[in-house]
Amino acid sequence: xxxxxxxxxxxxxxxxxxxxxxxxxxxxxxxxxxxxxxxxxxxxxxxxxxxxxxxxxxxxxxxxxxxxxxxxxxxxxxxxxxxxxxxxxxxxxxxxxxxxxxxxxxxxxxxx
Amino acid sequence: xxxxxxxxxxxxxxxxxxxxxxxxxxxxxxxxxxxxxxxxxxxxxxxxxxxxxxxxxxxxxxxxxxxxxxxxxxxxxxxxxxxxxxxxxxxxxxxxxxxxxxxxxxxxxxxxxxxxxxxxxxxxxxxxxxxxxxxxxxxxxxxxx
Numbered sequence: 001x002x003x004x005x006x007x008x009x010x011x012x013x014x015x016x017x018x019x020x021x022x023x024x025x026x027x028x029x030x031x032x033x034x035x036x037x038x039x040x041x042x043x044x045x046x047x048x049x050x051x052x053x054x055x056x057x058x059x060x061x062x063x064x065x066x067x068x069x070x071x072x073x074x075x076x077x078x079x080x081x082x083x084x085x086x087x088x089x090x091x092x093x094x095x096x097x098x099x100x101x102x103x104x105x106x107x108x109x110x111x112x
Numbered sequence: 113x114x115x116x117x118x119x120x121x122x123x124x125x126x127x128x129x130x131x132x133x134x135x136x137x138x139x140x141x142x143x144x145x146x147x148x149x150x151x152x153x154x155x156x157x158x159x160x161x162x163x164x165x166x167x168x169x170x171x172x173x174x175x176x177x178x179x180x181x182x183x184x185x186x187x188x189x190x191x192x193x194x195x196x197x198x199x200x201x202x203x204x205x206x207x208x209x210x211x212x213x214x215x216x217x218x219x220x221x222x223x224x225x226x227x228x229x230x231x232x233x234x235x236x237x238x239x240x241x242x243x244x245x246x247x248x249x250x251x252x253x254x255x256x257x
Contacts, residue, residue: 023161024125053150055157056223064220083150090230091223092208 001028005036012040013103015047021058029058033065042073047103049079054087063093078103114183115142123168123176123193128160131178142182148252152187155231158224159191159246167195167244186233188249194242203229203237203246231255 002017014036021029037044046062048054054062066075078100080088088094100106117138121127132153139149156178163176180189198204206226209219228248229235236247 020129022129022157023164024129053153053157055154055161056221056227057161059223060220063218067215067218067220083154086150087154087227090227095212096218 001025001032003029003032003036005040007041010041010043012037012044013047014044015049015103016051019051020053021051021061022053022055023057026057026061029061030064030068033061034068037065037069037073037075040073043076044069044074045076045078045100045103045106047078048084049081049102051084052081054084056087056091059087059091059093063096066097074098076100076106078106114181116179116181117142118177118179120175120177123160123164123173123195125164127173127176128157128164131160131176132157135178135180138180139182139187144182144187144252147256148187151231151252151255152250155228155248155250156189156191158228159248162224163191163193163195163244167193169196171195185251185253186249187252188247191246191248193244195244197239197244198237201237201239203235206230 004015004017006013014033018025069075076098079102080099085094088099119131119134121131135156136149136153139152160176164173168174174194177192178189180187204225206229208226209222231250233249233251238245238247
């Protein structure tokens, strides 16, 4: 699963470089996320701007990734494309995560 | 004028991805608006994943077929497989898993049938001659943001 991570001094940004988080990718995604967040900073953000398809398995894997965090560690989402945003909205999982329009807006807010 | 197509693949995770990809190409060729594709793909993905994960669970993965018809604003598909029948021979009552509790209790699954029922105009299941037949009618225009 192609996940790329960048760390600022406060935030771990994890970019998903694949277009689909689906049944086929769910377990690999969860495992990769655990490895990346295990020792990371308290604030993590998942950049989904390249992801155009998430099904219920993918949604479950994203939720599981959040549940894998340490106490006090947080996973936000950023850059949800329209179809992906819809899946979160329909299932009401959009209320479970803090969702940012984009990574760029997030980091601007942090320094502005 | 109605457009029709039929696709078949083995019901594995990669077979499902292939079916969805082929299905998308056929929908585009049938001039289905881009704005509808996400809804259709999501519904079909959920149904196909169920077949791959449950209908053929413990069995050699068999074939799954999609017979689709696109007419006006209606996209219907019959998805057929020869795996195990749905429990109770009926479409599950799809409740949205609750997501307002503490993080440890957040649901990681159970969304599939909810999404299918929410996005389809109708969902019908029939078991005939050892075959599961799931009939899904979508009016995508009603679900585009």
